[in-house]
Amino acid sequence: xxxxxxxxxxxxxxxxxxxxxxxxxxxxxxxxxxxxxxxxxxxxxxxxxxxxxxxxxxxxxxxxxxxxxxxxxxxxxxxxxxxxxxxxxxxxxxxxxxxxxxxxxxxxxxxxxxxxxxxxxxxxxxxxxxxxxxxxxxxxxxxxxxxxxxxxxxxxxxxxxxxxxxxxxxxxxxxxxxxxxxxxxxxxxxxxxxxxxxxxxxxxxxxxxxxxxxxxxxxxxxxxxxxxxxxxxxxxxxxxxxxxxxxxxxxxxxxxxxxxxxxxxxxxxxxxxxxxxxxxxxxxxxxxxxxxxxxxxxxxxxxxxxxxxxxxxxxxxxxxxxxxxxxxxxxxxxxxxxxxxxxxxxxxxxxxxxxxxxxxxxxxxxxxxxxxxxxxxxxxxxxxxxxxxxxxxxxxxxxxxxxxxxxxxxxxxxxxxxxxxxxxxxxxxxxxxxxxxxxxxxxxxxxxxxxxxxxxxxxxxxxxxxxxxxxxxxxxxxxxxxxxxxxxxxxxxxxxxxxxxxxxxxxxxxxxxxxxxxxxxxxxxxxxxxxxxxxxxxxxxxxxxxxxxxxxxxxxxxxxxxxxxxxxxxxxxxxxxxxxxxxxxxxxxxxxxxxxxxxxxxxxxxxxxxxxxxxxxxxxxxxxxxxxxxxxxxxxxxxxxxxxxxxxxxxxxxxxxxxxxxxxxxxxxxxxxxxxxxxxxxxxxxxxxxxxxxxxxxxxxxxxxxxxxxxxxxxxxxxxxxxxxxxxxxxxxxxxxxxxxxxxxxxxxxxxxxxxxxxxxxxxxxxxxxxxxxxxxxxxxxx
Numbered sequence: 001x002x003x004x005x006x007x008x009x010x011x012x013x014x015x016x017x018x019x020x021x022x023x024x025x026x027x028x029x030x031x032x033x034x035x036x037x038x039x040x041x042x043x044x045x046x047x048x049x050x051x052x053x054x055x056x057x058x059x060x061x062x063x064x065x066x067x068x069x070x071x072x073x074x075x076x077x078x079x080x081x082x083x084x085x086x087x088x089x090x091x092x093x094x095x096x097x098x099x100x101x102x103x104x105x106x107x108x109x110x111x112x113x114x115x116x117x118x119x120x121x122x123x124x125x126x127x128x129x130x131x132x133x134x135x136x137x138x139x140x141x142x143x144x145x146x147x148x149x150x151x152x153x154x155x156x157x158x159x160x161x162x163x164x165x166x167x168x169x170x171x172x173x174x175x176x177x178x179x180x181x182x183x184x185x186x187x188x189x190x191x192x193x194x195x196x197x198x199x200x201x202x203x204x205x206x207x208x209x210x211x212x213x214x215x216x217x218x219x220x221x222x223x224x225x226x227x228x229x230x231x232x233x234x235x236x237x238x239x240x241x242x243x244x245x246x247x248x249x250x251x252x253x254x255x256x257x258x259x260x261x262x263x264x265x266x267x268x269x270x271x272x273x274x275x276x277x278x279x280x281x282x283x284x285x286x287x288x289x290x291x292x293x294x295x296x297x298x299x300x301x302x303x304x305x306x307x308x309x310x311x312x313x314x315x316x317x318x319x320x321x322x323x324x325x326x327x328x329x330x331x332x333x334x335x336x337x338x339x340x341x342x343x344x345x346x347x348x349x350x351x352x353x354x355x356x357x358x359x360x361x362x363x364x365x366x367x368x369x370x371x372x373x374x375x376x377x378x379x380x381x382x383x384x385x386x387x388x389x390x391x392x393x394x395x396x397x398x399x400x401x402x403x404x405x406x407x408x409x410x411x412x413x414x415x416x417x418x419x420x421x422x423x424x425x426x427x428x429x430x431x432x433x434x435x436x437x438x439x440x441x442x443x444x445x446x447x448x449x450x451x452x453x454x455x456x457x458x459x460x461x462x463x464x465x466x467x468x469x470x471x472x473x474x475x476x477x478x479x480x481x482x483x484x485x486x487x488x489x490x491x492x493x494x495x496x497x498x499x500x501x502x503x504x505x506x507x508x509x510x511x512x513x514x515x516x517x518x519x520x521x522x523x524x525x526x527x528x529x530x531x532x533x534x535x536x537x538x539x540x541x542x543x544x545x546x547x548x549x550x551x552x553x554x555x556x557x558x559x560x561x562x563x564x565x566x567x568x569x570x571x572x573x574x575x576x577x578x579x580x581x582x583x584x585x586x587x588x589x590x591x592x593x594x595x596x597x598x599x600x601x602x603x604x605x606x607x608x609x610x611x612x613x614x615x616x617x618x619x620x621x622x623x624x625x626x627x628x629x630x631x632x633x634x635x636x637x638x639x640x641x642x643x644x645x646x647x648x649x650x651x652x653x654x655x656x657x658x659x660x661x662x663x664x665x666x667x668x669x670x671x672x673x674x675x676x677x678x679x680x681x682x683x684x685x686x687x688x689x690x691x692x693x694x695x696x697x698x699x700x701x702x703x704x705x706x707x708x709x710x711x712x713x714x715x716x717x718x719x720x721x722x723x724x725x726x727x728x729x730x731x732x733x734x735x736x737x738x739x740x741x742x743x744x745x746x747x748x749x750x751x752x753x754x755x756x757x758x759x760x761x762x763x764x765x766x767x768x769x770x771x772x773x774x775x776x777x778x779x780x781x782x783x
Contacts, residue, residue: 002506003542003631005162006620010544012498014164016201019159021182022174024080025104027051028071035071040124043089044082052105053123055137059511062518069132077513078149079139083121084108084167090119097172106173108146113224115144115176141574147178154182157318159194159507159615164500165201171233172206176216179204180223183230193505193615198274201335202231203283207290207311210267217269217281228311229272232281236336238266239285241312245324247286251315255428255473259412262328263391270333280385284329286322287315287339294341303352317342320677321426321472323371324682327482330379331422333389333416343372345457371450371480378420380484387416392436393468399437406432413468415439420486421446423470427481433469440464440487449484457488495670507615508538510600517641519656528562528612533605533670535565535639537654538598538614540631543590544621549575551586552617553600556610561603564614569595571635571666576605593621595631597654605670633657635664638675705769711781716757718767720746728738729753731760739765757782 008015028036028051036051038044056076056260057063064070085105086094093099099106110118120141127136142148157163166186171179180220182268185692187196196202213233221229240246246265250257270282295304305314315322322342329336346352351366359365378384393400393413402408412433417439425432440446442590444460447453452471460466471479475682508524515525543549553564563578564586574596575588590596600612636659642651650656652675659665667675707718723746731740731753742752749769760782767778 006504009504010620012500016165017163020169022107023103034068038082047555052082059515059517066422074730081123088119120145162506168204171204176219176225206233231698251321260408282334284334285337286325299350304348324481384416387419390415401435402434423468423483425470446485505617510612519650530609535599535601545593547619550617552615553584554613560607567597638667640673711783
């Protein structure tokens with residue numbers, strides 16, 4: 001997921017995350033739900049069968065066996081009790097949008113901004129299981145518990161994921177003051193690199209009428225003493241949330257719909273003007289996943305409709321006027337949402353499940369509907385939203401003149417001031433045209449970017465009036481009921497260049513109540529342990545080859561001395577930095593494209609336990625081979641987290657990768673416990689060393705080497721018993737760098753080593769001697 005976000009950014013695309021704040025269900029163990037059962041008789045058993053004890057795995061308490069005691073003792077962040085749901089003693093209510101249990105037990109955020117009636121309190125039974133009397137995780141809760149936890153969670157998520165905005169699910173079903181709180185803090189309370197700011201995409205899913213949408217938007221705006229319109233909604237008023245009016249009525253109207261009614265159907269709270277910036281808040285739509293529920297055959301083709309589960313009736317993507325509906329949502333204020341089932345021909349070509357995503361061949365890929373492609377291009381390249389929204393065809397007062405056979409009921413003309421003039425005609429049999437006043441400068445030459453008017457151009461006269469000539473809906477002629485009149489030199493015919501910065505910044509919080517230390521999980525997270533130099537894995541990034549990576553570590557104990565390291569998938573060190581700086585910064589170049597693991601530890605192993613925050617700023621590649629590029633470290637890296645020397649315990653190895661005869665092994669320079677190497681496993685060393693990759697399937701040399709003196713202060717020599725032929729000699733420092741390579745017989749190598757070792761700085765080195773049959777590695781120290 002984090003790589004996907006970074007690759008989207010590398011292509012200039014913002015990522016908008018779907019967030020659900022009130023769907024909380026399935027408490028308890030997978031087998032019996034026993035751990036989630038709270039038998040409190042008045043409130044807990046009143047709904048959801050009493051399954052209201054929620055406990056989560058984390059680095060400190062990974063999954064053990066899934067039984068009751070395992071579940072009850074989990075200490076992951078944001079645990080929940082029956083008091084956190086409706087009904088509860090402070091608000092004994094189970095009906096209403098905020099209280100009805102639509103999706104499992106209804107989550108309680110309180111009844112007003114002060115937290116009055118808020119649900120908080122302890123589980124009634126989590127500490128009373130006879131089978132595990134010593135197990136208990138039932139932390140205190142305070143007023144506004146759920147709201148505070150939700151705020152902390154969403155701010156953590158924004159920093160961790162690097163997403164750019166939010167789509168909030170089912171906002172009708174939790175308080176608007178919670179929505180304002182979380183939105184404001186994601187926009188303004190985070191560090192500058194993570195804060196969404198005024199322009200952050202922030203939209204809520206509220207299915208209702210125009211007036212309901214505006215009322216909800218206003219309630220969010222003014223909650224908690226606020227005045228900024230932080231959030232918009234999906235414009236179901238324009239789309240129509242029932243089977244009458246709006247875009248649905250236009251598509252189903254067969255040419256008899258009154259186009260002049262569409263502007264008034266829009267949500268009024270469409271944009272925010274704040275600090276000199278206009279931000280479009282409402283999101284216009286034709287279809288979405290809640291309005292579009294087809295039944296599919298084995299090939300993925302439409303075989304019918306599950307209309308009973310649609311929140312409002314679907315607009316059929318093969319309907320003649322479906323592209324016209326998209327022309328409307330592009331022309332009016334708001335951020336248009338393009339639904340995948342509409343943009344791509346998914347429903348009748350049998351390619352839904354079997355297409356090649358990289359193919360543009362209609363027989364192998366997913367054909368793009370040409371008019372929607374055209375509308376997207378025009379919206380982006382002609383800059384619709386950079387021009388003020390003006391309805392020209394209903395201006396009246398002599399400002400508009402319809403030609404014979406045309407009328408305001410059939411032709412809607414919308415100008416994006418000085419950018420484009422969009423004609424919208426729902427008739428299926430006749431062209432419609434009218435003369436309207438515009439903001440185009442006299443002498444401007446316009447053309448129709450829909451292509452319906454061919455190569456015809458129109459030069460704006462001195463009075464600024466423009467003829468809006470618009471085709472009927474006739475797909476067989478390539479006419480879709482819209483025309484887009486804009487300056488001929490507005491944009492060359494090139495692809496739109498997105499503006500999102502290609503850089504991605506993501507932060508991992510190293511805490512015991514986050515992450516997961518199980519050896520079959522990611523093995524990420526956890527506090528830096530006390531009095532230990534054991535590494536903790538922060539996480540992984542996927543960087544573009546040749547690009548700069550900056551890692552910034554903020555410590556809970558500012559004066560502590562810590563080390564941050566970056567490894568590639570083969571266990572090679574790409575960069576390392578140690579020190580007491582706050583923050584500690586590591587910069588390095590990702591030499592090749594691929595996964596990079598970020599690790600932190602106490603430098604000297606004498607620090608107290610502490611949290612740390614590890615932020616990476618990097619650029620991902622624009623594309624990858626996702627099918628064959630997995631986030632798996634190829635080298636077995638010892639960590640000793642099981643606090644034993646057991647070579648075969650997966651908890652002692654990063655990501656649980658216990659070495660096999662074909663696995664490379666890396667043992668870091670500072671481990672709590674050195675591994676007990678199996679007698680039949682040729683590691684090639686008998687002492688702790690630093691980040692040298694050892695090929696475990698190598699065979700030891702038959703010859704016997706010895707090094708003297710060791711430690712040495714001037715030069716070093718070695719003697720060899722039974723040496724014949726040529727050997728290769730490599731001298732490797734503690735960062736894994738090969739600082740000396742020699743080839744020759746034993747006498748030649750000995751003489752060269754004695755000479756070269758005089759120039760070495762003091763420190764620890766590893767001497768590797770090999771031939772075609774095997775190799776040996778020895779640790780040497782220059783004092």
